Amino acid sequence: MTLADQPPAAALVFQTLLAQGPLTRAEAGRRTGLSAGAVTKATAPLLSDGWITELSTPAPKRPTGRPATLIAVRPERARFIGVKVTADELIGVLADLTAKPLVARRAALDSRDVDSVVLAIARLVERLRAAADAGHSGGTRGEDVHSIGVTISGDVDGQTGVVQYSPFLDWRRVSLARLVEAATGTPTVIENDVRALTVTEQWFGAGAGLDSFALITVGAGIGCGLSIGGRVVSGAHGVSGEVGHLPVGGGERTCTCGNTGCVEAVASTHAITDQARQATGNPELTMADAVRLAHSGDETVRAVFSRAGHALGLAIASVANLIGPERIIISGEGVATYDLFAEQIRETFAARAFGAAAECDLLLRPLPFEEWARGGAAVAAQRLFAPVR
Amino acid sequence: MTLADQPPAAALVFQTLLAQGPLTRAEAGRRTGLSAGAVTKATAPLLSDGWITELSTPAPKRPTGRPATLIAVRPERARFIGVKVTADELIGVLADLTAKPLVARRAALDSRDVDSVVLAIARLVERLRAAADAGHSGGTRGEDVHSIGVTISGDVDGQTGVVQYSPFLDWRRVSLARLVEAATGTPTVIENDVRALTVTEQWFGAGAGLDSFALITVGAGIGCGLSIGGRVVSGAHGVSGEVGHLPVGGGERTCTCGNTGCVEAVASTHAITDQARQATGNPELTMADAVRLAHSGDETVRAVFSRAGHALGLAIASVANLIGPERIIISGEGVATYDLFAEQIRETFAARAFGAAAECDLLLRPLPFEEWARGGAAVAAQRLFAPVR
Structure with a gap:
């Protein structure tokens, strides 16, 4: 028997344990909306086939005296x-x-x-x-x-x-x-x-247990993943989360997609390097040079990062206003230099988030390439x- | 017994009949993933309590000879x-x-x-x-x-x-x-x-049977409803679909929300009237006057509608790029003058939709206030x- 052959109730219990476990059977029932009997029935084959286990340390005894055993997924399965x-x-x-x-x-x-x-x-x-x-x-x-x-x-x-x-x-x-x-x-x-x-974030990361969240990645491109109602949005035609091409970045720079005004055209690693080269007049400048100059207080290069932060803030506010996620996670290799545009992102987000959308939690989360x-x-x-x- | 007391299987069959009926029991089973026995069990109390009915005209006889009766919701219930x-x-x-x-x-x-x-x-x-x-x-x-x-x-x-x-x-x-x-x-x-x-559109309109769609309403405000995975998105903090405040409309006009560049600041009924007044120098001009002038070929007023169409096209492309819905329905009282910005909407949408997002079906749907x-x-x-x- 494999996990794919399990009835829906067993799959639901397993998924709940995976994202939120270990749990007692009673708590698993509460979170899945299943009866105690249904949870017991669902967990039996999962236990016998080694997908879940009863933890050896039982949860604290309940007043009635019976220990409430915790059940958990066996990751090594x-x-x-x-x-x-x-x-x-x-x-x-x-x-x-x-x-x-x-x-x-x-x-x-x-x-x-x-x-x-x-x-x-x-x-x-x-x-x-x-x-x-x-x-x-x-x-x-x-x-x-x-x-x-x-x-x-x-x-x-x-x-x-x-x-x-x-x-x-x-x-x-x-x-x-x-x-x-x-x-x-x-x-x-x-x-x-x-x-x-x-x-990954939905099941095992900063999105676990949330009904909705967005993940914005900043780096060579500007990407976005959306999880709504427990489901990662994939787009009816295969396209979704194209936040990098939202036309909010101002008119003068042309994007790789051929349009002007894309977030990516001002906030990608390449775009930042390119703008820093123009600002300094140094065609050999690298991203590392730009970061060093900005940290040393070079106002023209700082302005490049600030402008990128503004475009990212507009993009993040657009996602918050359209989808209303509980949380927006900001990640990608670009967050290594996040200190250079964090303030501008938060300022722009606060100005453009509509009403209660401003309550959306912005979470910075450096995620290495692994x-x-x-x-x-x-x-x-x-x-x-x-x-x- | 009321509908709310029904078990999940009965609710699922009923919802499927509501949006997609009339169906044979076999087809209802196929679409809900329920077994024949489960469908029969689920429909029995719905029938006896008058929520559904067997249609008097049976579906064509199957080769085996037994007529496949259609079941349908009783709207008058x-x-x-x-x-x-x-x-x-x-x-x-x-x-x-x-x-x-x-x-x-x-x-x-x-x-x-x-x-x-x-x-x-x-x-x-x-x-x-x-x-x-x-x-x-x-x-x-x-x-x-x-x-x-x-x-x-x-x-x-x-x-x-x-x-x-x-x-x-x-x-x-x-x-x-x-x-x-x-x-x-x-x-x-x-x-x-x-x-x-x-x-309404999700259950009984142009969104029925679609896994995802967006509804953009154009009028006194610019609104947007999103249905993703069969669920209308309501936003974790009560805000969602705020497409009217996407900052894609250009910088010079201030929105009612206090920001500049909002779609609403150039494409709402009020914004169009206001811009037409400025363009013509007539402070008494009404929306009806603006429509008349545009239809008679007044280039300055036509440009106002065209600019509104451009902002709407950017907003619609943004929704397509972010969410990737199967269809975007365009409605609201503003569609009465849709001919004045339709071309610009489609042109801008085509230019800004990213890759396969351009395959999203744009559907104009006049919906009266009723x-x-x-x-x-x-x-x-x-x-x-x-x-x-």
Whole structure:
């Protein structure tokens, strides 16, 4: 028996334990709306098949005297591999059922053609398996890898496993899931990288237990993942969360998409570097130089970051006004320099959030690149514990 | 036994019949994911209590010879009253279970203070009941009104029944549901008017059967309702769909909210009239005059409509890029002059929709003000057939 064969009540209990456990059976019943009998019935096969366990330390005795045993997911019950594909390297993790990384490895990409990337992914997967088997995972051997999740930026159709368009790899209509599956012999799912990170945050991160949240990623691009009603929004046509192309950034700079005014055209890493070069008249300036100049008080470069912060604040306020999420998580490699635009983001957000939308919690959350690979493992795990209808 | 007491399976079958019926039991099973036995069990009490009926004309005989009977909701089984509150009048309908209006009445408001408006609502409710009892509804007498739904623009908390803030009535923290309930003796729910219209479209309109859609209303304000995964988004803090304050309208005009660049500041009825006055130098110009001038080819006034269309196109593209709905319905009293900005809306939308988001279906849908009142009836009915968790 596998988890996918379980009746809906069992899946619901398992998902609740995964995101909110350990819980007593009574509390699991309260949170799922199931009766005590239904919870007991649902947990029996999960226990016997090793998906959940009764914790040896019982919860405090109730007044009636019977100890209320805690039940919890067994993270070691299944393993997944997550791989994030960037323009020049692969980042991979072997993770448990809660997408907790047990082993992490990186691999440089020396070519962006499909066959080379697929081969590199297969080799990375082998290295992760080998490291895990050699005991580097800190856990015990035994469980084989259940499935692989590969994440990539761009227009990715998770349902069909096809990368419709990846701008930075210059791929169109690549059946990546099928290719990786053939190369590794392991079931593979793929997903847009920001949506995958949103899945991780939803189940195991700063979005767990929230009815709605948004994740804004700041870096080479400006991305956004949305979770509404417990579901990550994927868009009817495969596009969603394109906050980077909201036309709020002012008119004079042209975006990679060909339009003017996009948030990305003023707030991406490339855009900030480019504007800092113009502001200083130094065409060789790097992002690191720009950060150093801004920290040393250079007003023209500080203004570049401030302008980026203003565009990000407008974008974040737009998400709050449209969706009204409980929380907006701000992440991505750009948050390493967050101090340079944080004040402007908060100021602009406060000015533009409409009414009670200003109560939305803005949470800064630095997520290292391994977290992005974790997103792949979370998406693979989600297919197991929360199959798509 | 009432509908609210039914088990989840019965509620699911009933909701499916409401939005997609009539169906055979087999088809209802397929669409709900329930077994044949579960559908039969779920429909039995619904049939005996008169919520659904077997249609007298059976579906075509199947090859095996047994006719597949169609089952359908009985719209006459329950009645609801919907009231839309505007700045100067009330619009009311008495409607059936599918929010179909049986009687419609209007009443002028001569004061905006809370007591006067509540009294006027109670009188309108009485007139609607009387008209229905006098047989003006075209139906039979008998069923009393189950509940009332009142809709109003602004920050409305449907859960607690409190109007947090209504700008045009200048109300703050008014327990409107409780007050109307006391004045009419009938259970009352309230909702933001655009969200209520979205509920109507979701169950009985151009959103029925769609996994996601947005409704943009153009008129005195620019509103937006979102339905994602079968749920109308209400916002964690009561604010959502505030597309009117997206900062995409250009810098020079100040919005009623105090900011510049809001869509509403260039595309609301008031904003268009105001800009047309400036363009023509005629401070007495009305919206009707502006429409006439534009239709007669006045380029300066046409440019005002074109600019409004551009801002609306940016807003609609922003919704498509962020949420990725299957369809965006464009409605509101402003669509009466839609021909004056339609071309600009479509042009801007096409330029700014990101990738496959351009495939989103834009649907123009003139909805008369009675439809807004229908929204109240739909929200009241929804509380009966789809109780909020």
